[in-house]
Amino acid sequence: MPAARFAFPAAVLLTLALLWELAVWGFQVPKWILPSPSAIWQAFWEMRALLAVHAAQSMLEVAIGVSTAVAAGVAVAAAINFSPWLRRAVYPLLVISQTVPILALAPLLIIWFGFGIAPKVIVVTLFCFFPIAINTSDGLTSTEPELIDLFRSMGATWLQIWRKVRLPAALPYFFSGLKIAATYSVTGAIVGEWVGAKQGLGIYMLRSSAAFQTAQVFSAIAITSLLSIALFLSVFALERTVMPWHFQER
Amino acid sequence: MTLLEVHALSKSFDGSARRGSSSRTQAVVDLTFTVDAGEFLTIIGPSGCGKSTLLRMLAGLAQPDAGSIALQGQPLPDASARQGRFGYMPQRDALLPWRSVIDNAILGAELAGGSRDAARAEARQLLPLFGLDGFENAWPSELSGGMRQRAALLRTFLAGYDILLLDEPFGALDALTRRVLQQWLLGVRDRFSKTILFITHDVDEALLLGDRVLVFSPRPGRIAAQLSVDLPHPRNEDTVLETDFLALKRNALAHLKL
Numbered sequence: 001m002p003a004a005r006f007a008f009p010a011a012v013l014l015t016l017a018l019l020w021e022l023a024v025w026g027f028q029v030p031k032w033i034l035p036s037p038s039a040i041w042q043a044f045w046e047m048r049a050l051l052a053v054h055a056a057q058s059m060l061e062v063a064i065g066v067s068t069a070v071a072a073g074v075a076v077a078a079a080i081n082f083s084p085w086l087r088r089a090v091y092p093l094l095v096i097s098q099t100v101p102i103l104a105l106a107p108l109l110i111i112w113f114g115f116g117i118a119p120k121v122i123v124v125t126l127f128c129f130f131p132i133a134i135n136t137s138d139g140l141t142s143t144e145p146e147l148i149d150l151f152r153s154m155g156a157t158w159l160q161i162w163r164k165v166r167l168p169a170a171l172p173y174f175f176s177g178l179k180i181a182a183t184y185s186v187t188g189a190i191v192g193e194w195v196g197a198k199q200g201l202g203i204y205m206l207r208s209s210a211a212f213q214t215a216q217v218f219s220a221i222a223i224t225s226l227l228s229i230a231l232f233l234s235v236f237a238l239e240r241t242v243m244p245w246h247f248q249e250r
Numbered sequence: 251m252t253l254l255e256v257h258a259l260s261k262s263f264d265g266s267a268r269r270g271s272s273s274r275t276q277a278v279v280d281l282t283f284t285v286d287a288g289e290f291l292t293i294i295g296p297s298g299c300g301k302s303t304l305l306r307m308l309a310g311l312a313q314p315d316a317g318s319i320a321l322q323g324q325p326l327p328d329a330s331a332r333q334g335r336f337g338y339m340p341q342r343d344a345l346l347p348w349r350s351v352i353d354n355a356i357l358g359a360e361l362a363g364g365s366r367d368a369a370r371a372e373a374r375q376l377l378p379l380f381g382l383d384g385f386e387n388a389w390p391s392e393l394s395g396g397m398r399q400r401a402a403l404l405r406t407f408l409a410g411y412d413i414l415l416l417d418e419p420f421g422a423l424d425a426l427t428r429r430v431l432q433q434w435l436l437g438v439r440d441r442f443s444k445t446i447l448f449i450t451h452d453v454d455e456a457l458l459l460g461d462r463v464l465v466f467s468p469r470p471g472r473i474a475a476q477l478s479v480d481l482p483h484p485r486n487e488d489t490v491l492e493t494d495f496l497a498l499k500r501n502a503l504a505h506l507k508l
Binding site for chain 1: 309334335336338342346347357389391
């Protein structure tokens with residue numbers, strides 16, 4: 001990728017940070033209301049060991065949650081494409097499930113599943129399941145009928161048609177869903193931790209905020225963003241490895 | 251020797267796809283013809299005359315309402331019994347975008363459970379003849395339109411069926427590429443003893459390639475005429491300018507107007 005694609009947004013970001021730093025200094029804004037970027041960096045550096053522990057906990061929840069969402073999303077997508085009856089019954093429910101405010105559900109999950117890792121994993125899964133299921137399902141329906149005709153004319157079994165046509169044809173759609181899911185997932189973990197946890201970036205933010213350690217809150221927010229970006233880029237790299245044909249320039 | 255016998259084949263579709271019409275649309279009516287082993291039969295007719303429907307019925311992708319299909323004297327009444335018996339090539343090339351040229355070419359052998367390596371070796375030998383030398387590992391998206399069609403034809407030839415059903419294989423190509431591929435197909439055909447059913451809506455193409463031409467009427471498709479093309483082989487780009495050819499063309503055009 002050309003360096004310019006990163007250089008421009010980076011320059012804008014740096015300029016904004018510089019203006020922010022000057023404004024905080026110029027207007028003498030108290031640190032607990034709005035810390036300067038340098039103060040945020042300092043808060044990060046002082047707490048880096050603790051932050052790593054919390055970040056690791058959040059990423060563990062993300063890893064389990066995303067894996068569960070992938071397994072469940074692909075399974076549901078395959079099931080509703082297998083039977084038109086199931087499709088009519090389940091597809092609208094999928095859409096409705098996405099309208100449920102997960103934020104309101106999170107405290108209930110704590111009541112049902114306790115303060116352990118389970119409710120956080122469930123919140124991450126809820127965040128990630130929908131984009132994966134819907135995209136994969138759309139991918140499975142969009143197989144070119146000519147390809148299926150060709151296979152049927154060659155006497156292929158339905159298992160061969162699924163393995164060699166429908167699943168590979170759905171891959172680009174699956175990865176679109178996974179990229180959306182990856183960007184949601186860290187936020188999902190934070191939401192899950194927000195309502196009660198022993199460890200994780202969410203509970204770290206909550207505690208820092210309660211102690212008016214605003215610089216620590218900002219440093220945790222920055223880490224959340226960076227982790228989300230890193231996840232997105234990993235999916236992007238995986239996509240290119242798995243589907244080199246999809247990125248071939250004509 | 252008669253390889254394929256088609257008798258009184260008819261097919262209609264539900265009109266329900268079109269709003270407000272509950273009637274059935276006749277696609278083809280009472281098609282009766284035979285194809286000899288090694289024959290190149292071209293089918294020509296206006297668009298929508300049911301040519302593709304005929305090939306889909308032969309390939310086992312559609313079931314006729316009436317009539318019979320027999321291959322080597324064996325009746326094949328069930329669509330599933332016809333699947334895996336004809337080398338069908340759909341209108342668009344239907345190459346799998348996630349497979350290299352060589353892995354697209356071996357699809358027939360692979361689905362039949364054969365050795366992929368043996369099939370690849372066989373395909374590799376044919377790459378130069380199909381103008382795909384050096385492209386065995388290319389993705390279909392890297393090929394030109396003409397090369398894609400040749401790759402799809404290679405897949406169809408390699409699948410090892412006696413009869414190839416080619417549905418307007420050159421229909422989407424520009425006139426120049428099409429002419430090159432017609433000459434090329436004439437050459438390839440001389441090297442293989444394949445029986446070919448070839449659909450086209452180009453009169454020149456039908457007469458240049460075919461040993462015999464079936465002229466279809468507009469919908470519903472019926473066989474309006476069967477013309478023998480007694481032009482000598484090898485045929486080339488000059489064939490279309492000869493007097494005999496022009497006489498045949500005049501005859502075919504007259505039948506097409508109806």
